[in-house]
Amino acid sequence: MATDVTETIAAIATAQGAAALSVVRVSGPEAIAAVDGCFRGRARLSDADGYTAHFGRVEHEGEAVDQVVATVFRAPHSYTGEDAVELSCHGGGVASGRVLGAVLAHGARMARAGEFTERAFVNGKMDLVQAEAVADLIHATSTAAQRAAVRQLEGRYSDLLGQLREEMLDVTGTLELELDFSDEDVEFADRSRLSELLSHAAGTLERLVDTERPGRLTREGVRVVIAGRPNAGKSSLMNALLGHERAIVSEEAGTTRDSIEADLDLDGFLFRIVDTAGLRPGAAGVEAEGIRRSDREMGRADVILYVVDSSAGTGSEDVPGMTASYPGTTVVVVANKQDLEGARVPAGAVGVSAVEALKDERRLDPLLEVLRKSVRPVLRSAEVSPALANARHLDHLRRALEAVTRAGLALRSGRSGDLVAQDLRIALHEIGCITGAVTTEDVLGRIFSRFCIGK
Ligand SMILES: Nc1nc2c(ncn2[C@@H]2O[C@H](COP(=O)(O)OP(=O)(O)O)[C@@H](O)[C@H]2O)c(=O)[nH]1
Ligand SMILES: [Mg+2]
Known part of the structure; x- marks a missing residue:
């Protein structure tokens, strides 16, 4: 349902929980009157100019609810383009919740999600692309x-x-x-x-x-899927990349049954690291389902880190098939367990030891460099693009x-x-x-x- 701009809306605009401040936002033709109904300050807000702040108390049900600062905005000079008041209350949900209740009792109704921005759009303060940017900004994680x-x-x-x-x-x-x-x-x-x-x-x-692709990688992050045979050290590598023990590591093959995700920040860009179940032909039951999920993850990946156990010398033979199955996806071969005797680095692979990297994260630098390089042109283009x-x-x-x-x-x-x-x-x-x-x-x-x- 589209917003009806003849109605006055109100909501708590800040996150819940103990905090210094909490902001109750009111917008619409009766915004100032609704606040005047419960606000007691030196002057009535109806007489106040736009862009002025007023100290006072909010009263409701015969008692003082909170001491607040009311900032008055006059149409069209507000976020929504309407008359608006922002009440800076004390933090924590109870006081601001009752302040909101007081405003609702004086002619405002509860706002729906995004309704203030929808009004900004309807009133010509921004176009739809800018409104989307507001949501992007709120959800930005890098x-x-x-x-x-x-x-x-x-x-x-x-x-x-x-x-x-x-x-x-x-x-x-x-x-x-x-x-x-x-x-x-x-x-x-x-x-x-x-x-x-x-x-x-x-x-x-x-x-x-x-x-679109640079935009998606910037907003949603670069999906890096760690894949490989069971026991290659995928979960260990995931933990080393994150710098803590997120995924369960075990000698028992097939420990990771479901995909695990975690975020990594590299140079201000978000990389979403996904650990998957090991790929083993002939697996059955839960393990087989895990492998199906791994396959789905690889299909969605921007970069696949294909981990091979370089001490056992197995896994590298999977790589050509892997590259063929996911055309357009960068596949980086990671030769893990370099600390073990007889380990070697196949041509084109990056040698690491997840176990040692967990103790000293600098040992991952060569791998991180390859990871950065694999998406650098895309991310660069995102940085310079106006849109x-x-x-x-x-x-x-x-x-x-x-x-x-x-x-x-x-x-x-x-x-x-x-x-x-x-x-x-x-x-x-x-x-x-x-x-x-x-x-x-x-x-x-x-x-x-x-x-x-x-x-
Ligand atoms: N020596 C050595 N062992 C490792 C290394 N990385 C993993 N492992 C061991 O290999 C086994 C399997 O590791 P895990 O991370 O669970 O492998 P996954 O099945 O591929 O997720 C565990 O016993 C790990 O401790 C490494 O770099 N060096
Ligand atoms: Mg695992």
Whole structure:
């Protein structure tokens, strides 16, 4: 259900638990009146200017509930673009919970998840791409993800889409003008200039499509799956990478039955490390299910660390098959157990000893360097790109690209201007879906449900 901006909404905007402060946020036409109903300060907030802070107490059910600072925002100069009040209460859930109760008793209703940001979008304070950046920022678990979200929030992506839109409108405008005078058989538009504009737009769209993978790796992290035969030392390597004993290590083959995940920060980028069950032909029961899961994990991996027991000299023969099974995935062969006698490093592999690395993490440096290198170009491109498409944008971008390409072909083969304009309108529609110029409740619901209550 889309937000009804005639209603005034309220929620606790901060995380629960013991804390210094807790913020109750109120927004909507009656926001200031609702707070005035329970706030006792020197002056009434209804008389206050925007961007002013007021100390006072909140009273409810005949008693003082908390001492607060109320910050007043006047429309349109607030996050939501509406009249709004932020009550900075003491932390901990009880006082702020009762402050919220007081505000709800005076005309506000409880906000739904993401409803403040939805209002910011509805009231034109930000477009849909920026609203998504707010959610990305809240969910960011690495500096790289945070930086990308801030760039998007500041409007670099939106600007790029805006330029693209202008270029296409330019072409459609010219062509449509021509149509108005079609009886007179005039051509206003210089065909080669229009064609140039269209190939420029197509180039921009192509580059945007290509940012989806760097964007995903930045936001969600690089999926690094540790695979190999039982007892190769996969779980030991996982623990060494994390610097603590997360996975169970045992001499008994088949100990790891399910995949275990943990996060690792490398140079501000998130790497999600996944330990899997050992791959053994002929396994049955729970172990076989574990292997099926390992296989699924490898299919989703960005990088596979294929661990072989280099002292036993087994496992390397699996590698060609492995690389063939997961084309496009970087496979790094890790020759483990280098501390044991007779261990060697097969060509192209990285030698490590998980057992020694657990005692001295610097011993993992060569492996970490290979890991970084395997994704460096992608992550680099993410750092410099003004825009990083997400999965929602991808379909729209592809359809826009198809339409612009068709329009370009039609133009060059001398087809009539209205055919070209028709395709460009499709492309404009797709871009509008990304920025939110065109939306459905369904799409909004999906986007804003990712938010917390109070955001
Ligand atoms: N000597 C030596 N033993 C290791 C090394 N890495 C793992 N192991 C041992 O190999 C056995 C299997 O290890 P584990 O990590 O459970 O292997 P997984 O089945 O591949 O997860 C355990 O007894 C580990 O202590 C290593 O680098 N050196
Ligand atoms: Mg294991």
